[in-house]
Amino acid sequence: MAGALALLLITVVLVLLVFSVQVSGSSMEPTLRSGDRLFVNLLHSGSKAHRFDIVQVRLGPQREQAVKRLIGLPGDQVRVRLDGRRNVVELKPAGQQQWLRVENPAWEAADDHRVCCDVLGRGSDDTTAATVPVGMGWVLGDNLDYSDDSRTYGFVKLDDIGATLNLRVLPLGRAGHISHDDVVLRPVS
Template sequence: MTQSTSDPVAGASPERGRCRGVVAVGALVLFLLAMLAVVAGLTFSVMVTGSSMEPTLQQGDRLELDLLNRHAIERFDLVEALQPGPDDEGGGRPIVKRVIGLPGDRVAIVGDPVAPQVLIKPAGQDDVFRVENPAWPPRVGAGTESCCTPEGAVVRGGAQAWATVPESSYWVLGDNWGASTDSRIFGWVPREDIQARLWFRILPVSRFGTVDNDVRLVPVPDPPPVAGGA
């Protein structure tokens, strides 16, 4: 009587084939999801151009756009906005700046050529605060002027004065004080021109992650004299 035998290797082949198929499909799905994440990240992001936000942001940095919270802006947030003003003066172009003044705030700049002070009276308050941004002191540059006109811009050859940020508007400045075209030039930024909030850097990979924000308000118990303004 001949005893039949089975080939264990041959018997396992269909099962191995199915496992390999599952692994291959899983790898393909993961690859497609990764590619989708990359495409989405690049699509819903902005690349920094210019030097107006150095050293916080560098030329070529790419930041993810927070579109859902673009109208829930808080003080010192980084935002992408459309520059106000005529097209031939840069109006309508995307810019990346830091929000300093919120609606209802009173703002001024005491134009000390060595250490200018950005002053804030938060909406509904009479207390004066100084904006402490560690990026500003080494980047003040030349030509520091006082502020503000009723539109939130610098006072050419004039004295500093308080100006009130209108409702549904913001006052924005660059971290690179001496090389930034910001509200000192074009004034208030309307709420509807805020395109996105920025807080997460996706490129370069070496600096991937949340953008540091160490800007703060410091009480000024004995503020410098500033005219009443608007």
């Protein structure tokens, strides 16, 4: 009996290590903390990821694995502008005429003043809309002040999104589903 229990425990630990990713850094705070371990949902990778999903994505010239939030989908227009001292992320979904404001409670305290976008989806000196190309996405961290994301690296290939991450498995005290229901789109007034 003890041998079966040990085998079960080893199996659980192996599955956890193989099918999970550990958050490193503060770019997704307060939603995720450094050290959080998230279940990797391989069924919703790449083009199957949905707007506002938290995703595992390869970023930058080193193609390092990062955890970010998917904001812009192919055909969407995206921009970041300043409203006083606050960054406002806006998008116009593909095929729609109205600009919508992305409201993410995690961005409320952001003090970052990077506006966006150039033609590659990176930060720029001016607030200009950029269109997300076919096969690409646009990602941001929930901690706008400390996130190297599309504002730094530009659009990301949907093929570089390895998985969605919507289940925290560690620490046990905060384990459970990570909802994105609090991230919403509202008409720009």
